[in-house]
Amino acid sequence: xxxxxxxxxxxxxxxxxxxxxxxxxxxxxxxxxxxxxxxxxxxxxxxxxxxxxxxxxxxxxxxxxxxxxxxxxxxxxxxxxxxxxxxxxxxxxxxxxxxxxxxxxxxxxxxxxxxxxxxxxxxxxxxxxxxxxxxxxxxxxxxxxxxxxxxxxxxxxxxxxxxxxxxxxxxxxxxxxxxxxxxxxxxxxxxxxxxxxxxxxxxxxxxxxxxxxxxxxxxxxxxxxxx
Amino acid sequence: xxxxxxxxxxxxxxxxxxxxxxxxxxxxxxxxxxxxxxxxxxxxxxxxxxxxxxxxxxxxxxxxxxxxxxxxxxxxxxxxxxxxxxxxxxxxxxxxxxxxxxxxxxxxxxxxxxxxxxxxxxxxxxxxxxxxxxxxxxxxxxxxxxxxxxxxxxxxxxxxxxxxxxxxxxxxxxxxxxxxxxxxxxxxxxxxxxxxxxxxxxxxxxxxxxxxxxxxxxxxxxxxxxxxxxxxxxxxxxxxxxxxxxxxxxxxxxxxxxxxxxxxxxxxxxxxxxxxxxxxxxxxxxxxxxxxxxxxxxxxxxxxxxxxxxxxxxxxxxxxxxxxxxxxxxxxxxxxxxxxxxxxxxxxxxxxxxxxxxxxxxxxxxxxxxxxxxxxxxxxxxxxxxxxxxxxxxxxxxxxxxxxxxxxxxxxxxxxxxxxxxxxxxxxxxxxxxxxxxxxxxxxxxxxx
Numbered sequence: 001x002x003x004x005x006x007x008x009x010x011x012x013x014x015x016x017x018x019x020x021x022x023x024x025x026x027x028x029x030x031x032x033x034x035x036x037x038x039x040x041x042x043x044x045x046x047x048x049x050x051x052x053x054x055x056x057x058x059x060x061x062x063x064x065x066x067x068x069x070x071x072x073x074x075x076x077x078x079x080x081x082x083x084x085x086x087x088x089x090x091x092x093x094x095x096x097x098x099x100x101x102x103x104x105x106x107x108x109x110x111x112x113x114x115x116x117x118x119x120x121x122x123x124x125x126x127x128x129x130x131x132x133x134x135x136x137x138x139x140x141x142x143x144x145x146x147x148x149x150x151x152x153x154x155x156x157x158x159x160x161x162x163x164x165x166x167x168x169x170x171x172x173x174x175x176x177x178x179x180x181x182x183x184x185x186x187x188x189x190x191x192x193x194x195x196x197x198x199x200x201x202x203x204x205x206x207x208x209x210x211x212x213x214x215x216x217x218x219x220x221x222x223x224x225x226x227x
Numbered sequence: 228x229x230x231x232x233x234x235x236x237x238x239x240x241x242x243x244x245x246x247x248x249x250x251x252x253x254x255x256x257x258x259x260x261x262x263x264x265x266x267x268x269x270x271x272x273x274x275x276x277x278x279x280x281x282x283x284x285x286x287x288x289x290x291x292x293x294x295x296x297x298x299x300x301x302x303x304x305x306x307x308x309x310x311x312x313x314x315x316x317x318x319x320x321x322x323x324x325x326x327x328x329x330x331x332x333x334x335x336x337x338x339x340x341x342x343x344x345x346x347x348x349x350x351x352x353x354x355x356x357x358x359x360x361x362x363x364x365x366x367x368x369x370x371x372x373x374x375x376x377x378x379x380x381x382x383x384x385x386x387x388x389x390x391x392x393x394x395x396x397x398x399x400x401x402x403x404x405x406x407x408x409x410x411x412x413x414x415x416x417x418x419x420x421x422x423x424x425x426x427x428x429x430x431x432x433x434x435x436x437x438x439x440x441x442x443x444x445x446x447x448x449x450x451x452x453x454x455x456x457x458x459x460x461x462x463x464x465x466x467x468x469x470x471x472x473x474x475x476x477x478x479x480x481x482x483x484x485x486x487x488x489x490x491x492x493x494x495x496x497x498x499x500x501x502x503x504x505x506x507x508x509x510x511x512x513x514x515x516x517x518x519x520x521x522x523x524x525x526x527x528x529x530x531x532x533x534x535x536x537x538x539x540x541x542x543x544x545x546x547x548x549x550x551x552x553x554x555x556x557x558x559x560x561x562x563x564x565x566x567x568x569x570x571x572x573x574x575x576x577x578x579x580x581x582x583x584x585x586x587x588x589x590x591x592x593x594x595x596x597x598x599x600x601x602x603x604x605x606x607x608x609x610x611x612x613x614x615x616x617x618x619x620x621x622x623x624x625x626x627x628x629x630x631x632x633x634x635x636x637x638x639x640x641x642x643x644x645x646x647x648x649x650x651x652x653x654x655x656x657x658x659x660x661x662x663x664x665x666x667x668x669x670x671x672x673x674x675x676x
Contacts, residue, residue: 012486015493053478080481082513084541084578085571091544098548102484102509104502105492114551123551 001116001160002026002177004048006036006062007078008055016049019105024156025112026177033057040066044176045073047116049108052079052090060093067094074115076108113137120163122224127162129222132201132209134162141201148200153178157193158201161210161220170217194218232415239411240404247400258392262385263356267344270358273297273378274342277309278362287372289364291320300324306381308355312336314373330355336375337361347379355379421448425455432459477512484509510636514643531565534596534603537574541581542594549585556585559595566603566668568648576644579637580607580664587611591659603668611661614654621652641666 003025007013010031017027028043030036033054040048040062048066052059063075074097077090082100090098096118097111113136117125125137133142139155141148150158156178161169171190178190194210201209211221276297284290289311299307300322308330309322316336329350337343339361347355357379365371421444431437439456442449484505491502542556566573577594584592588609596605621642638652645652650668657663 009482009486012482012489015486015489018493019489051482053482078485080478080485082481083571084574084582087578088540088544088574091547092540096547101481102488102505104506105489118550123553 001046001156002028002044003112004028004030004036004039004043004045004050006030006033006039006048006054006059007051008032008053009051016105016108019109020112022152023109024152024159031055033059033062036062037065040071041069044173045071046177047074047076047112047119049076049078049112050095052077052081052086060089063090063093063095074119076111076115078103078108110137117163120165122163127159127165128225129162129165129209129220130225131207132162132222134159136163143201150200154193154197154200157190158197161218165220165222165224168213168217168219173217232412232419235415236408236412239408243404243407247404251396251400254396255389255393259385259389262388266356266380266382266385267358270344270356270378270380271342273307273309273380274358274360274376277311277376277378278360281311281364283364283366287364287366287370289319289374295322303327304351306353306383308377308379310377312375312377314375316375319374330357330379334359334375334377334379339363339373354382356382356385421445425452429455473515477515480512481509514636514640531567532570532573534564534566534573535560535562537570538577538594538596541574541578545581545585552585552588553590554585554588554592555590556592556594559593561596561598564596564598564603568668572644572648576641576666577605577607579641580605580666583637584609584611584662584664588661593657593659601669605666605668606663607666608657608659608663609661610659613656613660614662621654638664 001024003020005013005016005020005027007016007029008031013029013031017029020027028039028045030039034056036048036050036054037057039045050059050062054062057065059077059079063077066075075095077095077098078101079086079090079098080101087098087100096115099108099111114125117127117136125135127134127136131144134140135142136159139150141150141155141158157174160174160177174190194212198210201207207222209220209222211219213219277291280292280296282290291311295301295309297307299305300309301324303324303326305324307322308325308328310318310325310330311320312318312333314336316333330347331350332347334345334347334357335343337359341361343359345357345359347357349355357377359375359377362374362376363371364374425440425444425448428437428440432439439459440452442452444452488502488505491499491505538558538560542558546554546556581592581594584594584607588611591610593606593608596603598604621639638654642652645666645668648668650666653665653667655663655665
């Protein structure tokens with residue numbers, strides 16, 4: 001998942017970026033509102049984390065501009081001004097949730113996770129596709145109630161596919177959203193990891209959870225429980 | 228004496244009493260002297276009459292008629308007495324009215340042609356004014372003899388007139404004094420009315436009902452009013468400045484706090500005691516910040532804030548934040564209800580309580596507001612576990628749930644704010660089984676329903 005982090009405080013921005021990266025997200029950093037708008041316009045973004053007190057363009061204005069330009073992805077606001085009036089203003093301008101400074105990273109991560117999940121149409125933290133279940137809060141995969149170990153990249157890839165279960169996701173999009181390094185875009189790394197995931201999810205080849213649609217991309221094919 | 232009114236009334240009364248006493252004494256003695264003078268004139272004419280009816284008698288004596296023309300001289304104890312004595316002081320003749328009375332002391336014997344006025348007393352205690360005229364009676368060319376003619380009249384009528392005059396005088400003085408005191412009191416309250424108005428207006432400024440004192444004062448007070456207005460202005464500016472400084476200080480602390488926390492998180496030590504201290508700092512900052520904001524709202528004036536739009540905005544926001552919980556909130560608020568205070572304070576109070584309700588509820592949250600001219604009541608209810616430790620929940624910075632960072636302070640902040648508006652926050656168990664929080668704000672509504 002590709003996140004946009006707009007925060008003017010260098011120490012906080014870099015520390016958050018590091019932790020978001022180790023949580024398996026791709027992160028675009030912007031130091032002010034205008035830069036944030038640039039990244040939001042130029043890059044495919046899954047979720048934006050926007051500080052309200054930004055130089056050049058206030059966070060509220062950035063959020064409003066994003067919504068007015070038709071971007072519907074979740075927006076999480078960070079705010080030092082944590083009066084209820086400020087929170088309400090932020091939520092009314094189009095943000096989906098807020099985190100008041102200071103905060104535990106875990107709290108931020110949980111909110112980000114929940115917003116991404118929600119955007120994919122999932123109501124709870126467990127992505128339940130019948131025999132395959134992915135608990136996004138604990139980052140735990142179970143197949144037929146057996147837990148399966150994943151590397152962090154494998155987890156990020158599977159989470160991306162499962163959150164949007166049923167949708168076709170292009171290889172380019174997966175590369176863009178999961179990889180920071182541009183030079184790897186042309187390699188067949190995604191194919192390799194899809195292959196590994198298939199082996200782990202479906203060792204005997206009966207379930208076929210991930211479909212390949214030639215020239216279009218991949219799709220998580222198992223129906224969501226309850227659908 | 229602390230009251231200006233009492234001071235002035237006391238001084239006026241004292242002054243009136245002193246001047247009336249002096250005036251009374253002067254008028255009294257003047258009137259008495261006039262009465263005495265009138266009596267002396269009467270005595271003088273009686274002596275002349277006495278002389279006129281005197282005839283030379285046997286030997287060198289004077290004879291007077293048995294019936295005197297003045298009837299009072301004939302009736303014993305009538306109050307008018309006459310006598311004629313010779314140069315030894317021996318009585319030659321006494322009027323019939325003197326019968327049975329001794330008049331003491333005997334009047335002196337003046338030289339011939341002289342009049343003497345003296346005060347006598349009868350044996351029955353009657354006070355008399357007496358006039359004695361010394362004469363030399365020429366019986367013929369060679370014989371003459373000295374006589375003293377005395378006419379005395381009782382002072383009873385003088386004293387009766389004096390008493391009646393004094394009574395009238397005192398009545399008049401008392402009436403004048405009462406009228407004057409009433410006039411002074413009326414004048415005082417007219418003079419002091421602007422002071423009462425200043426006091427009322429200062430109270431109104433203090434309560435935030437008006438921004439400054441009016442300009443409509445007597446010239447002696449306009450300076451005071453102007454200076455008070457300047458004081459209010461500078462106080463408001465200073466409060467606003469302090470508030471901004473505090474707010475800026477607190478808010479600018481939060482980003483470094485967040486960065487510090489994030490850096491600690493990166494080191495991987497999740498249970499770092501330093502992180503715990505950082506959260507405490509955040510709570511302290513937030514709690515302390517809620518108070519100056521509220522006080523500022525009072526000084527810089529209030530407005531009637533329509534409640535419904537604010538509650539809708541809060542519910543919309545919280546619905547977004549708690550979307551996963553699927554809380555259904557029911558709103559029961561009259562259309563035209565409004566809150567007489569600061570909008571931010573209202574949103575802060577209700578926001579904290581409502582957030583708490585969403586956080587703990589299973590499915591349902593009820594929000595209702597009622598108001599009349601005197602009281603605005605906002606009730607928030609949920610179907611969660613309820614609050615057992617009520618005192619702890621309202622205590623400063625206490626966390627009910629130690630595992631959810633920075634959450635336990637909401638109720639304490641709301642409670643502080645409610646207290647600033649002199650309202651109450653009650654925590655009970657409601658019909659839904661969870662917590663029922665009731666905020667009562669006195670005089671909170673101006674629209675009413």
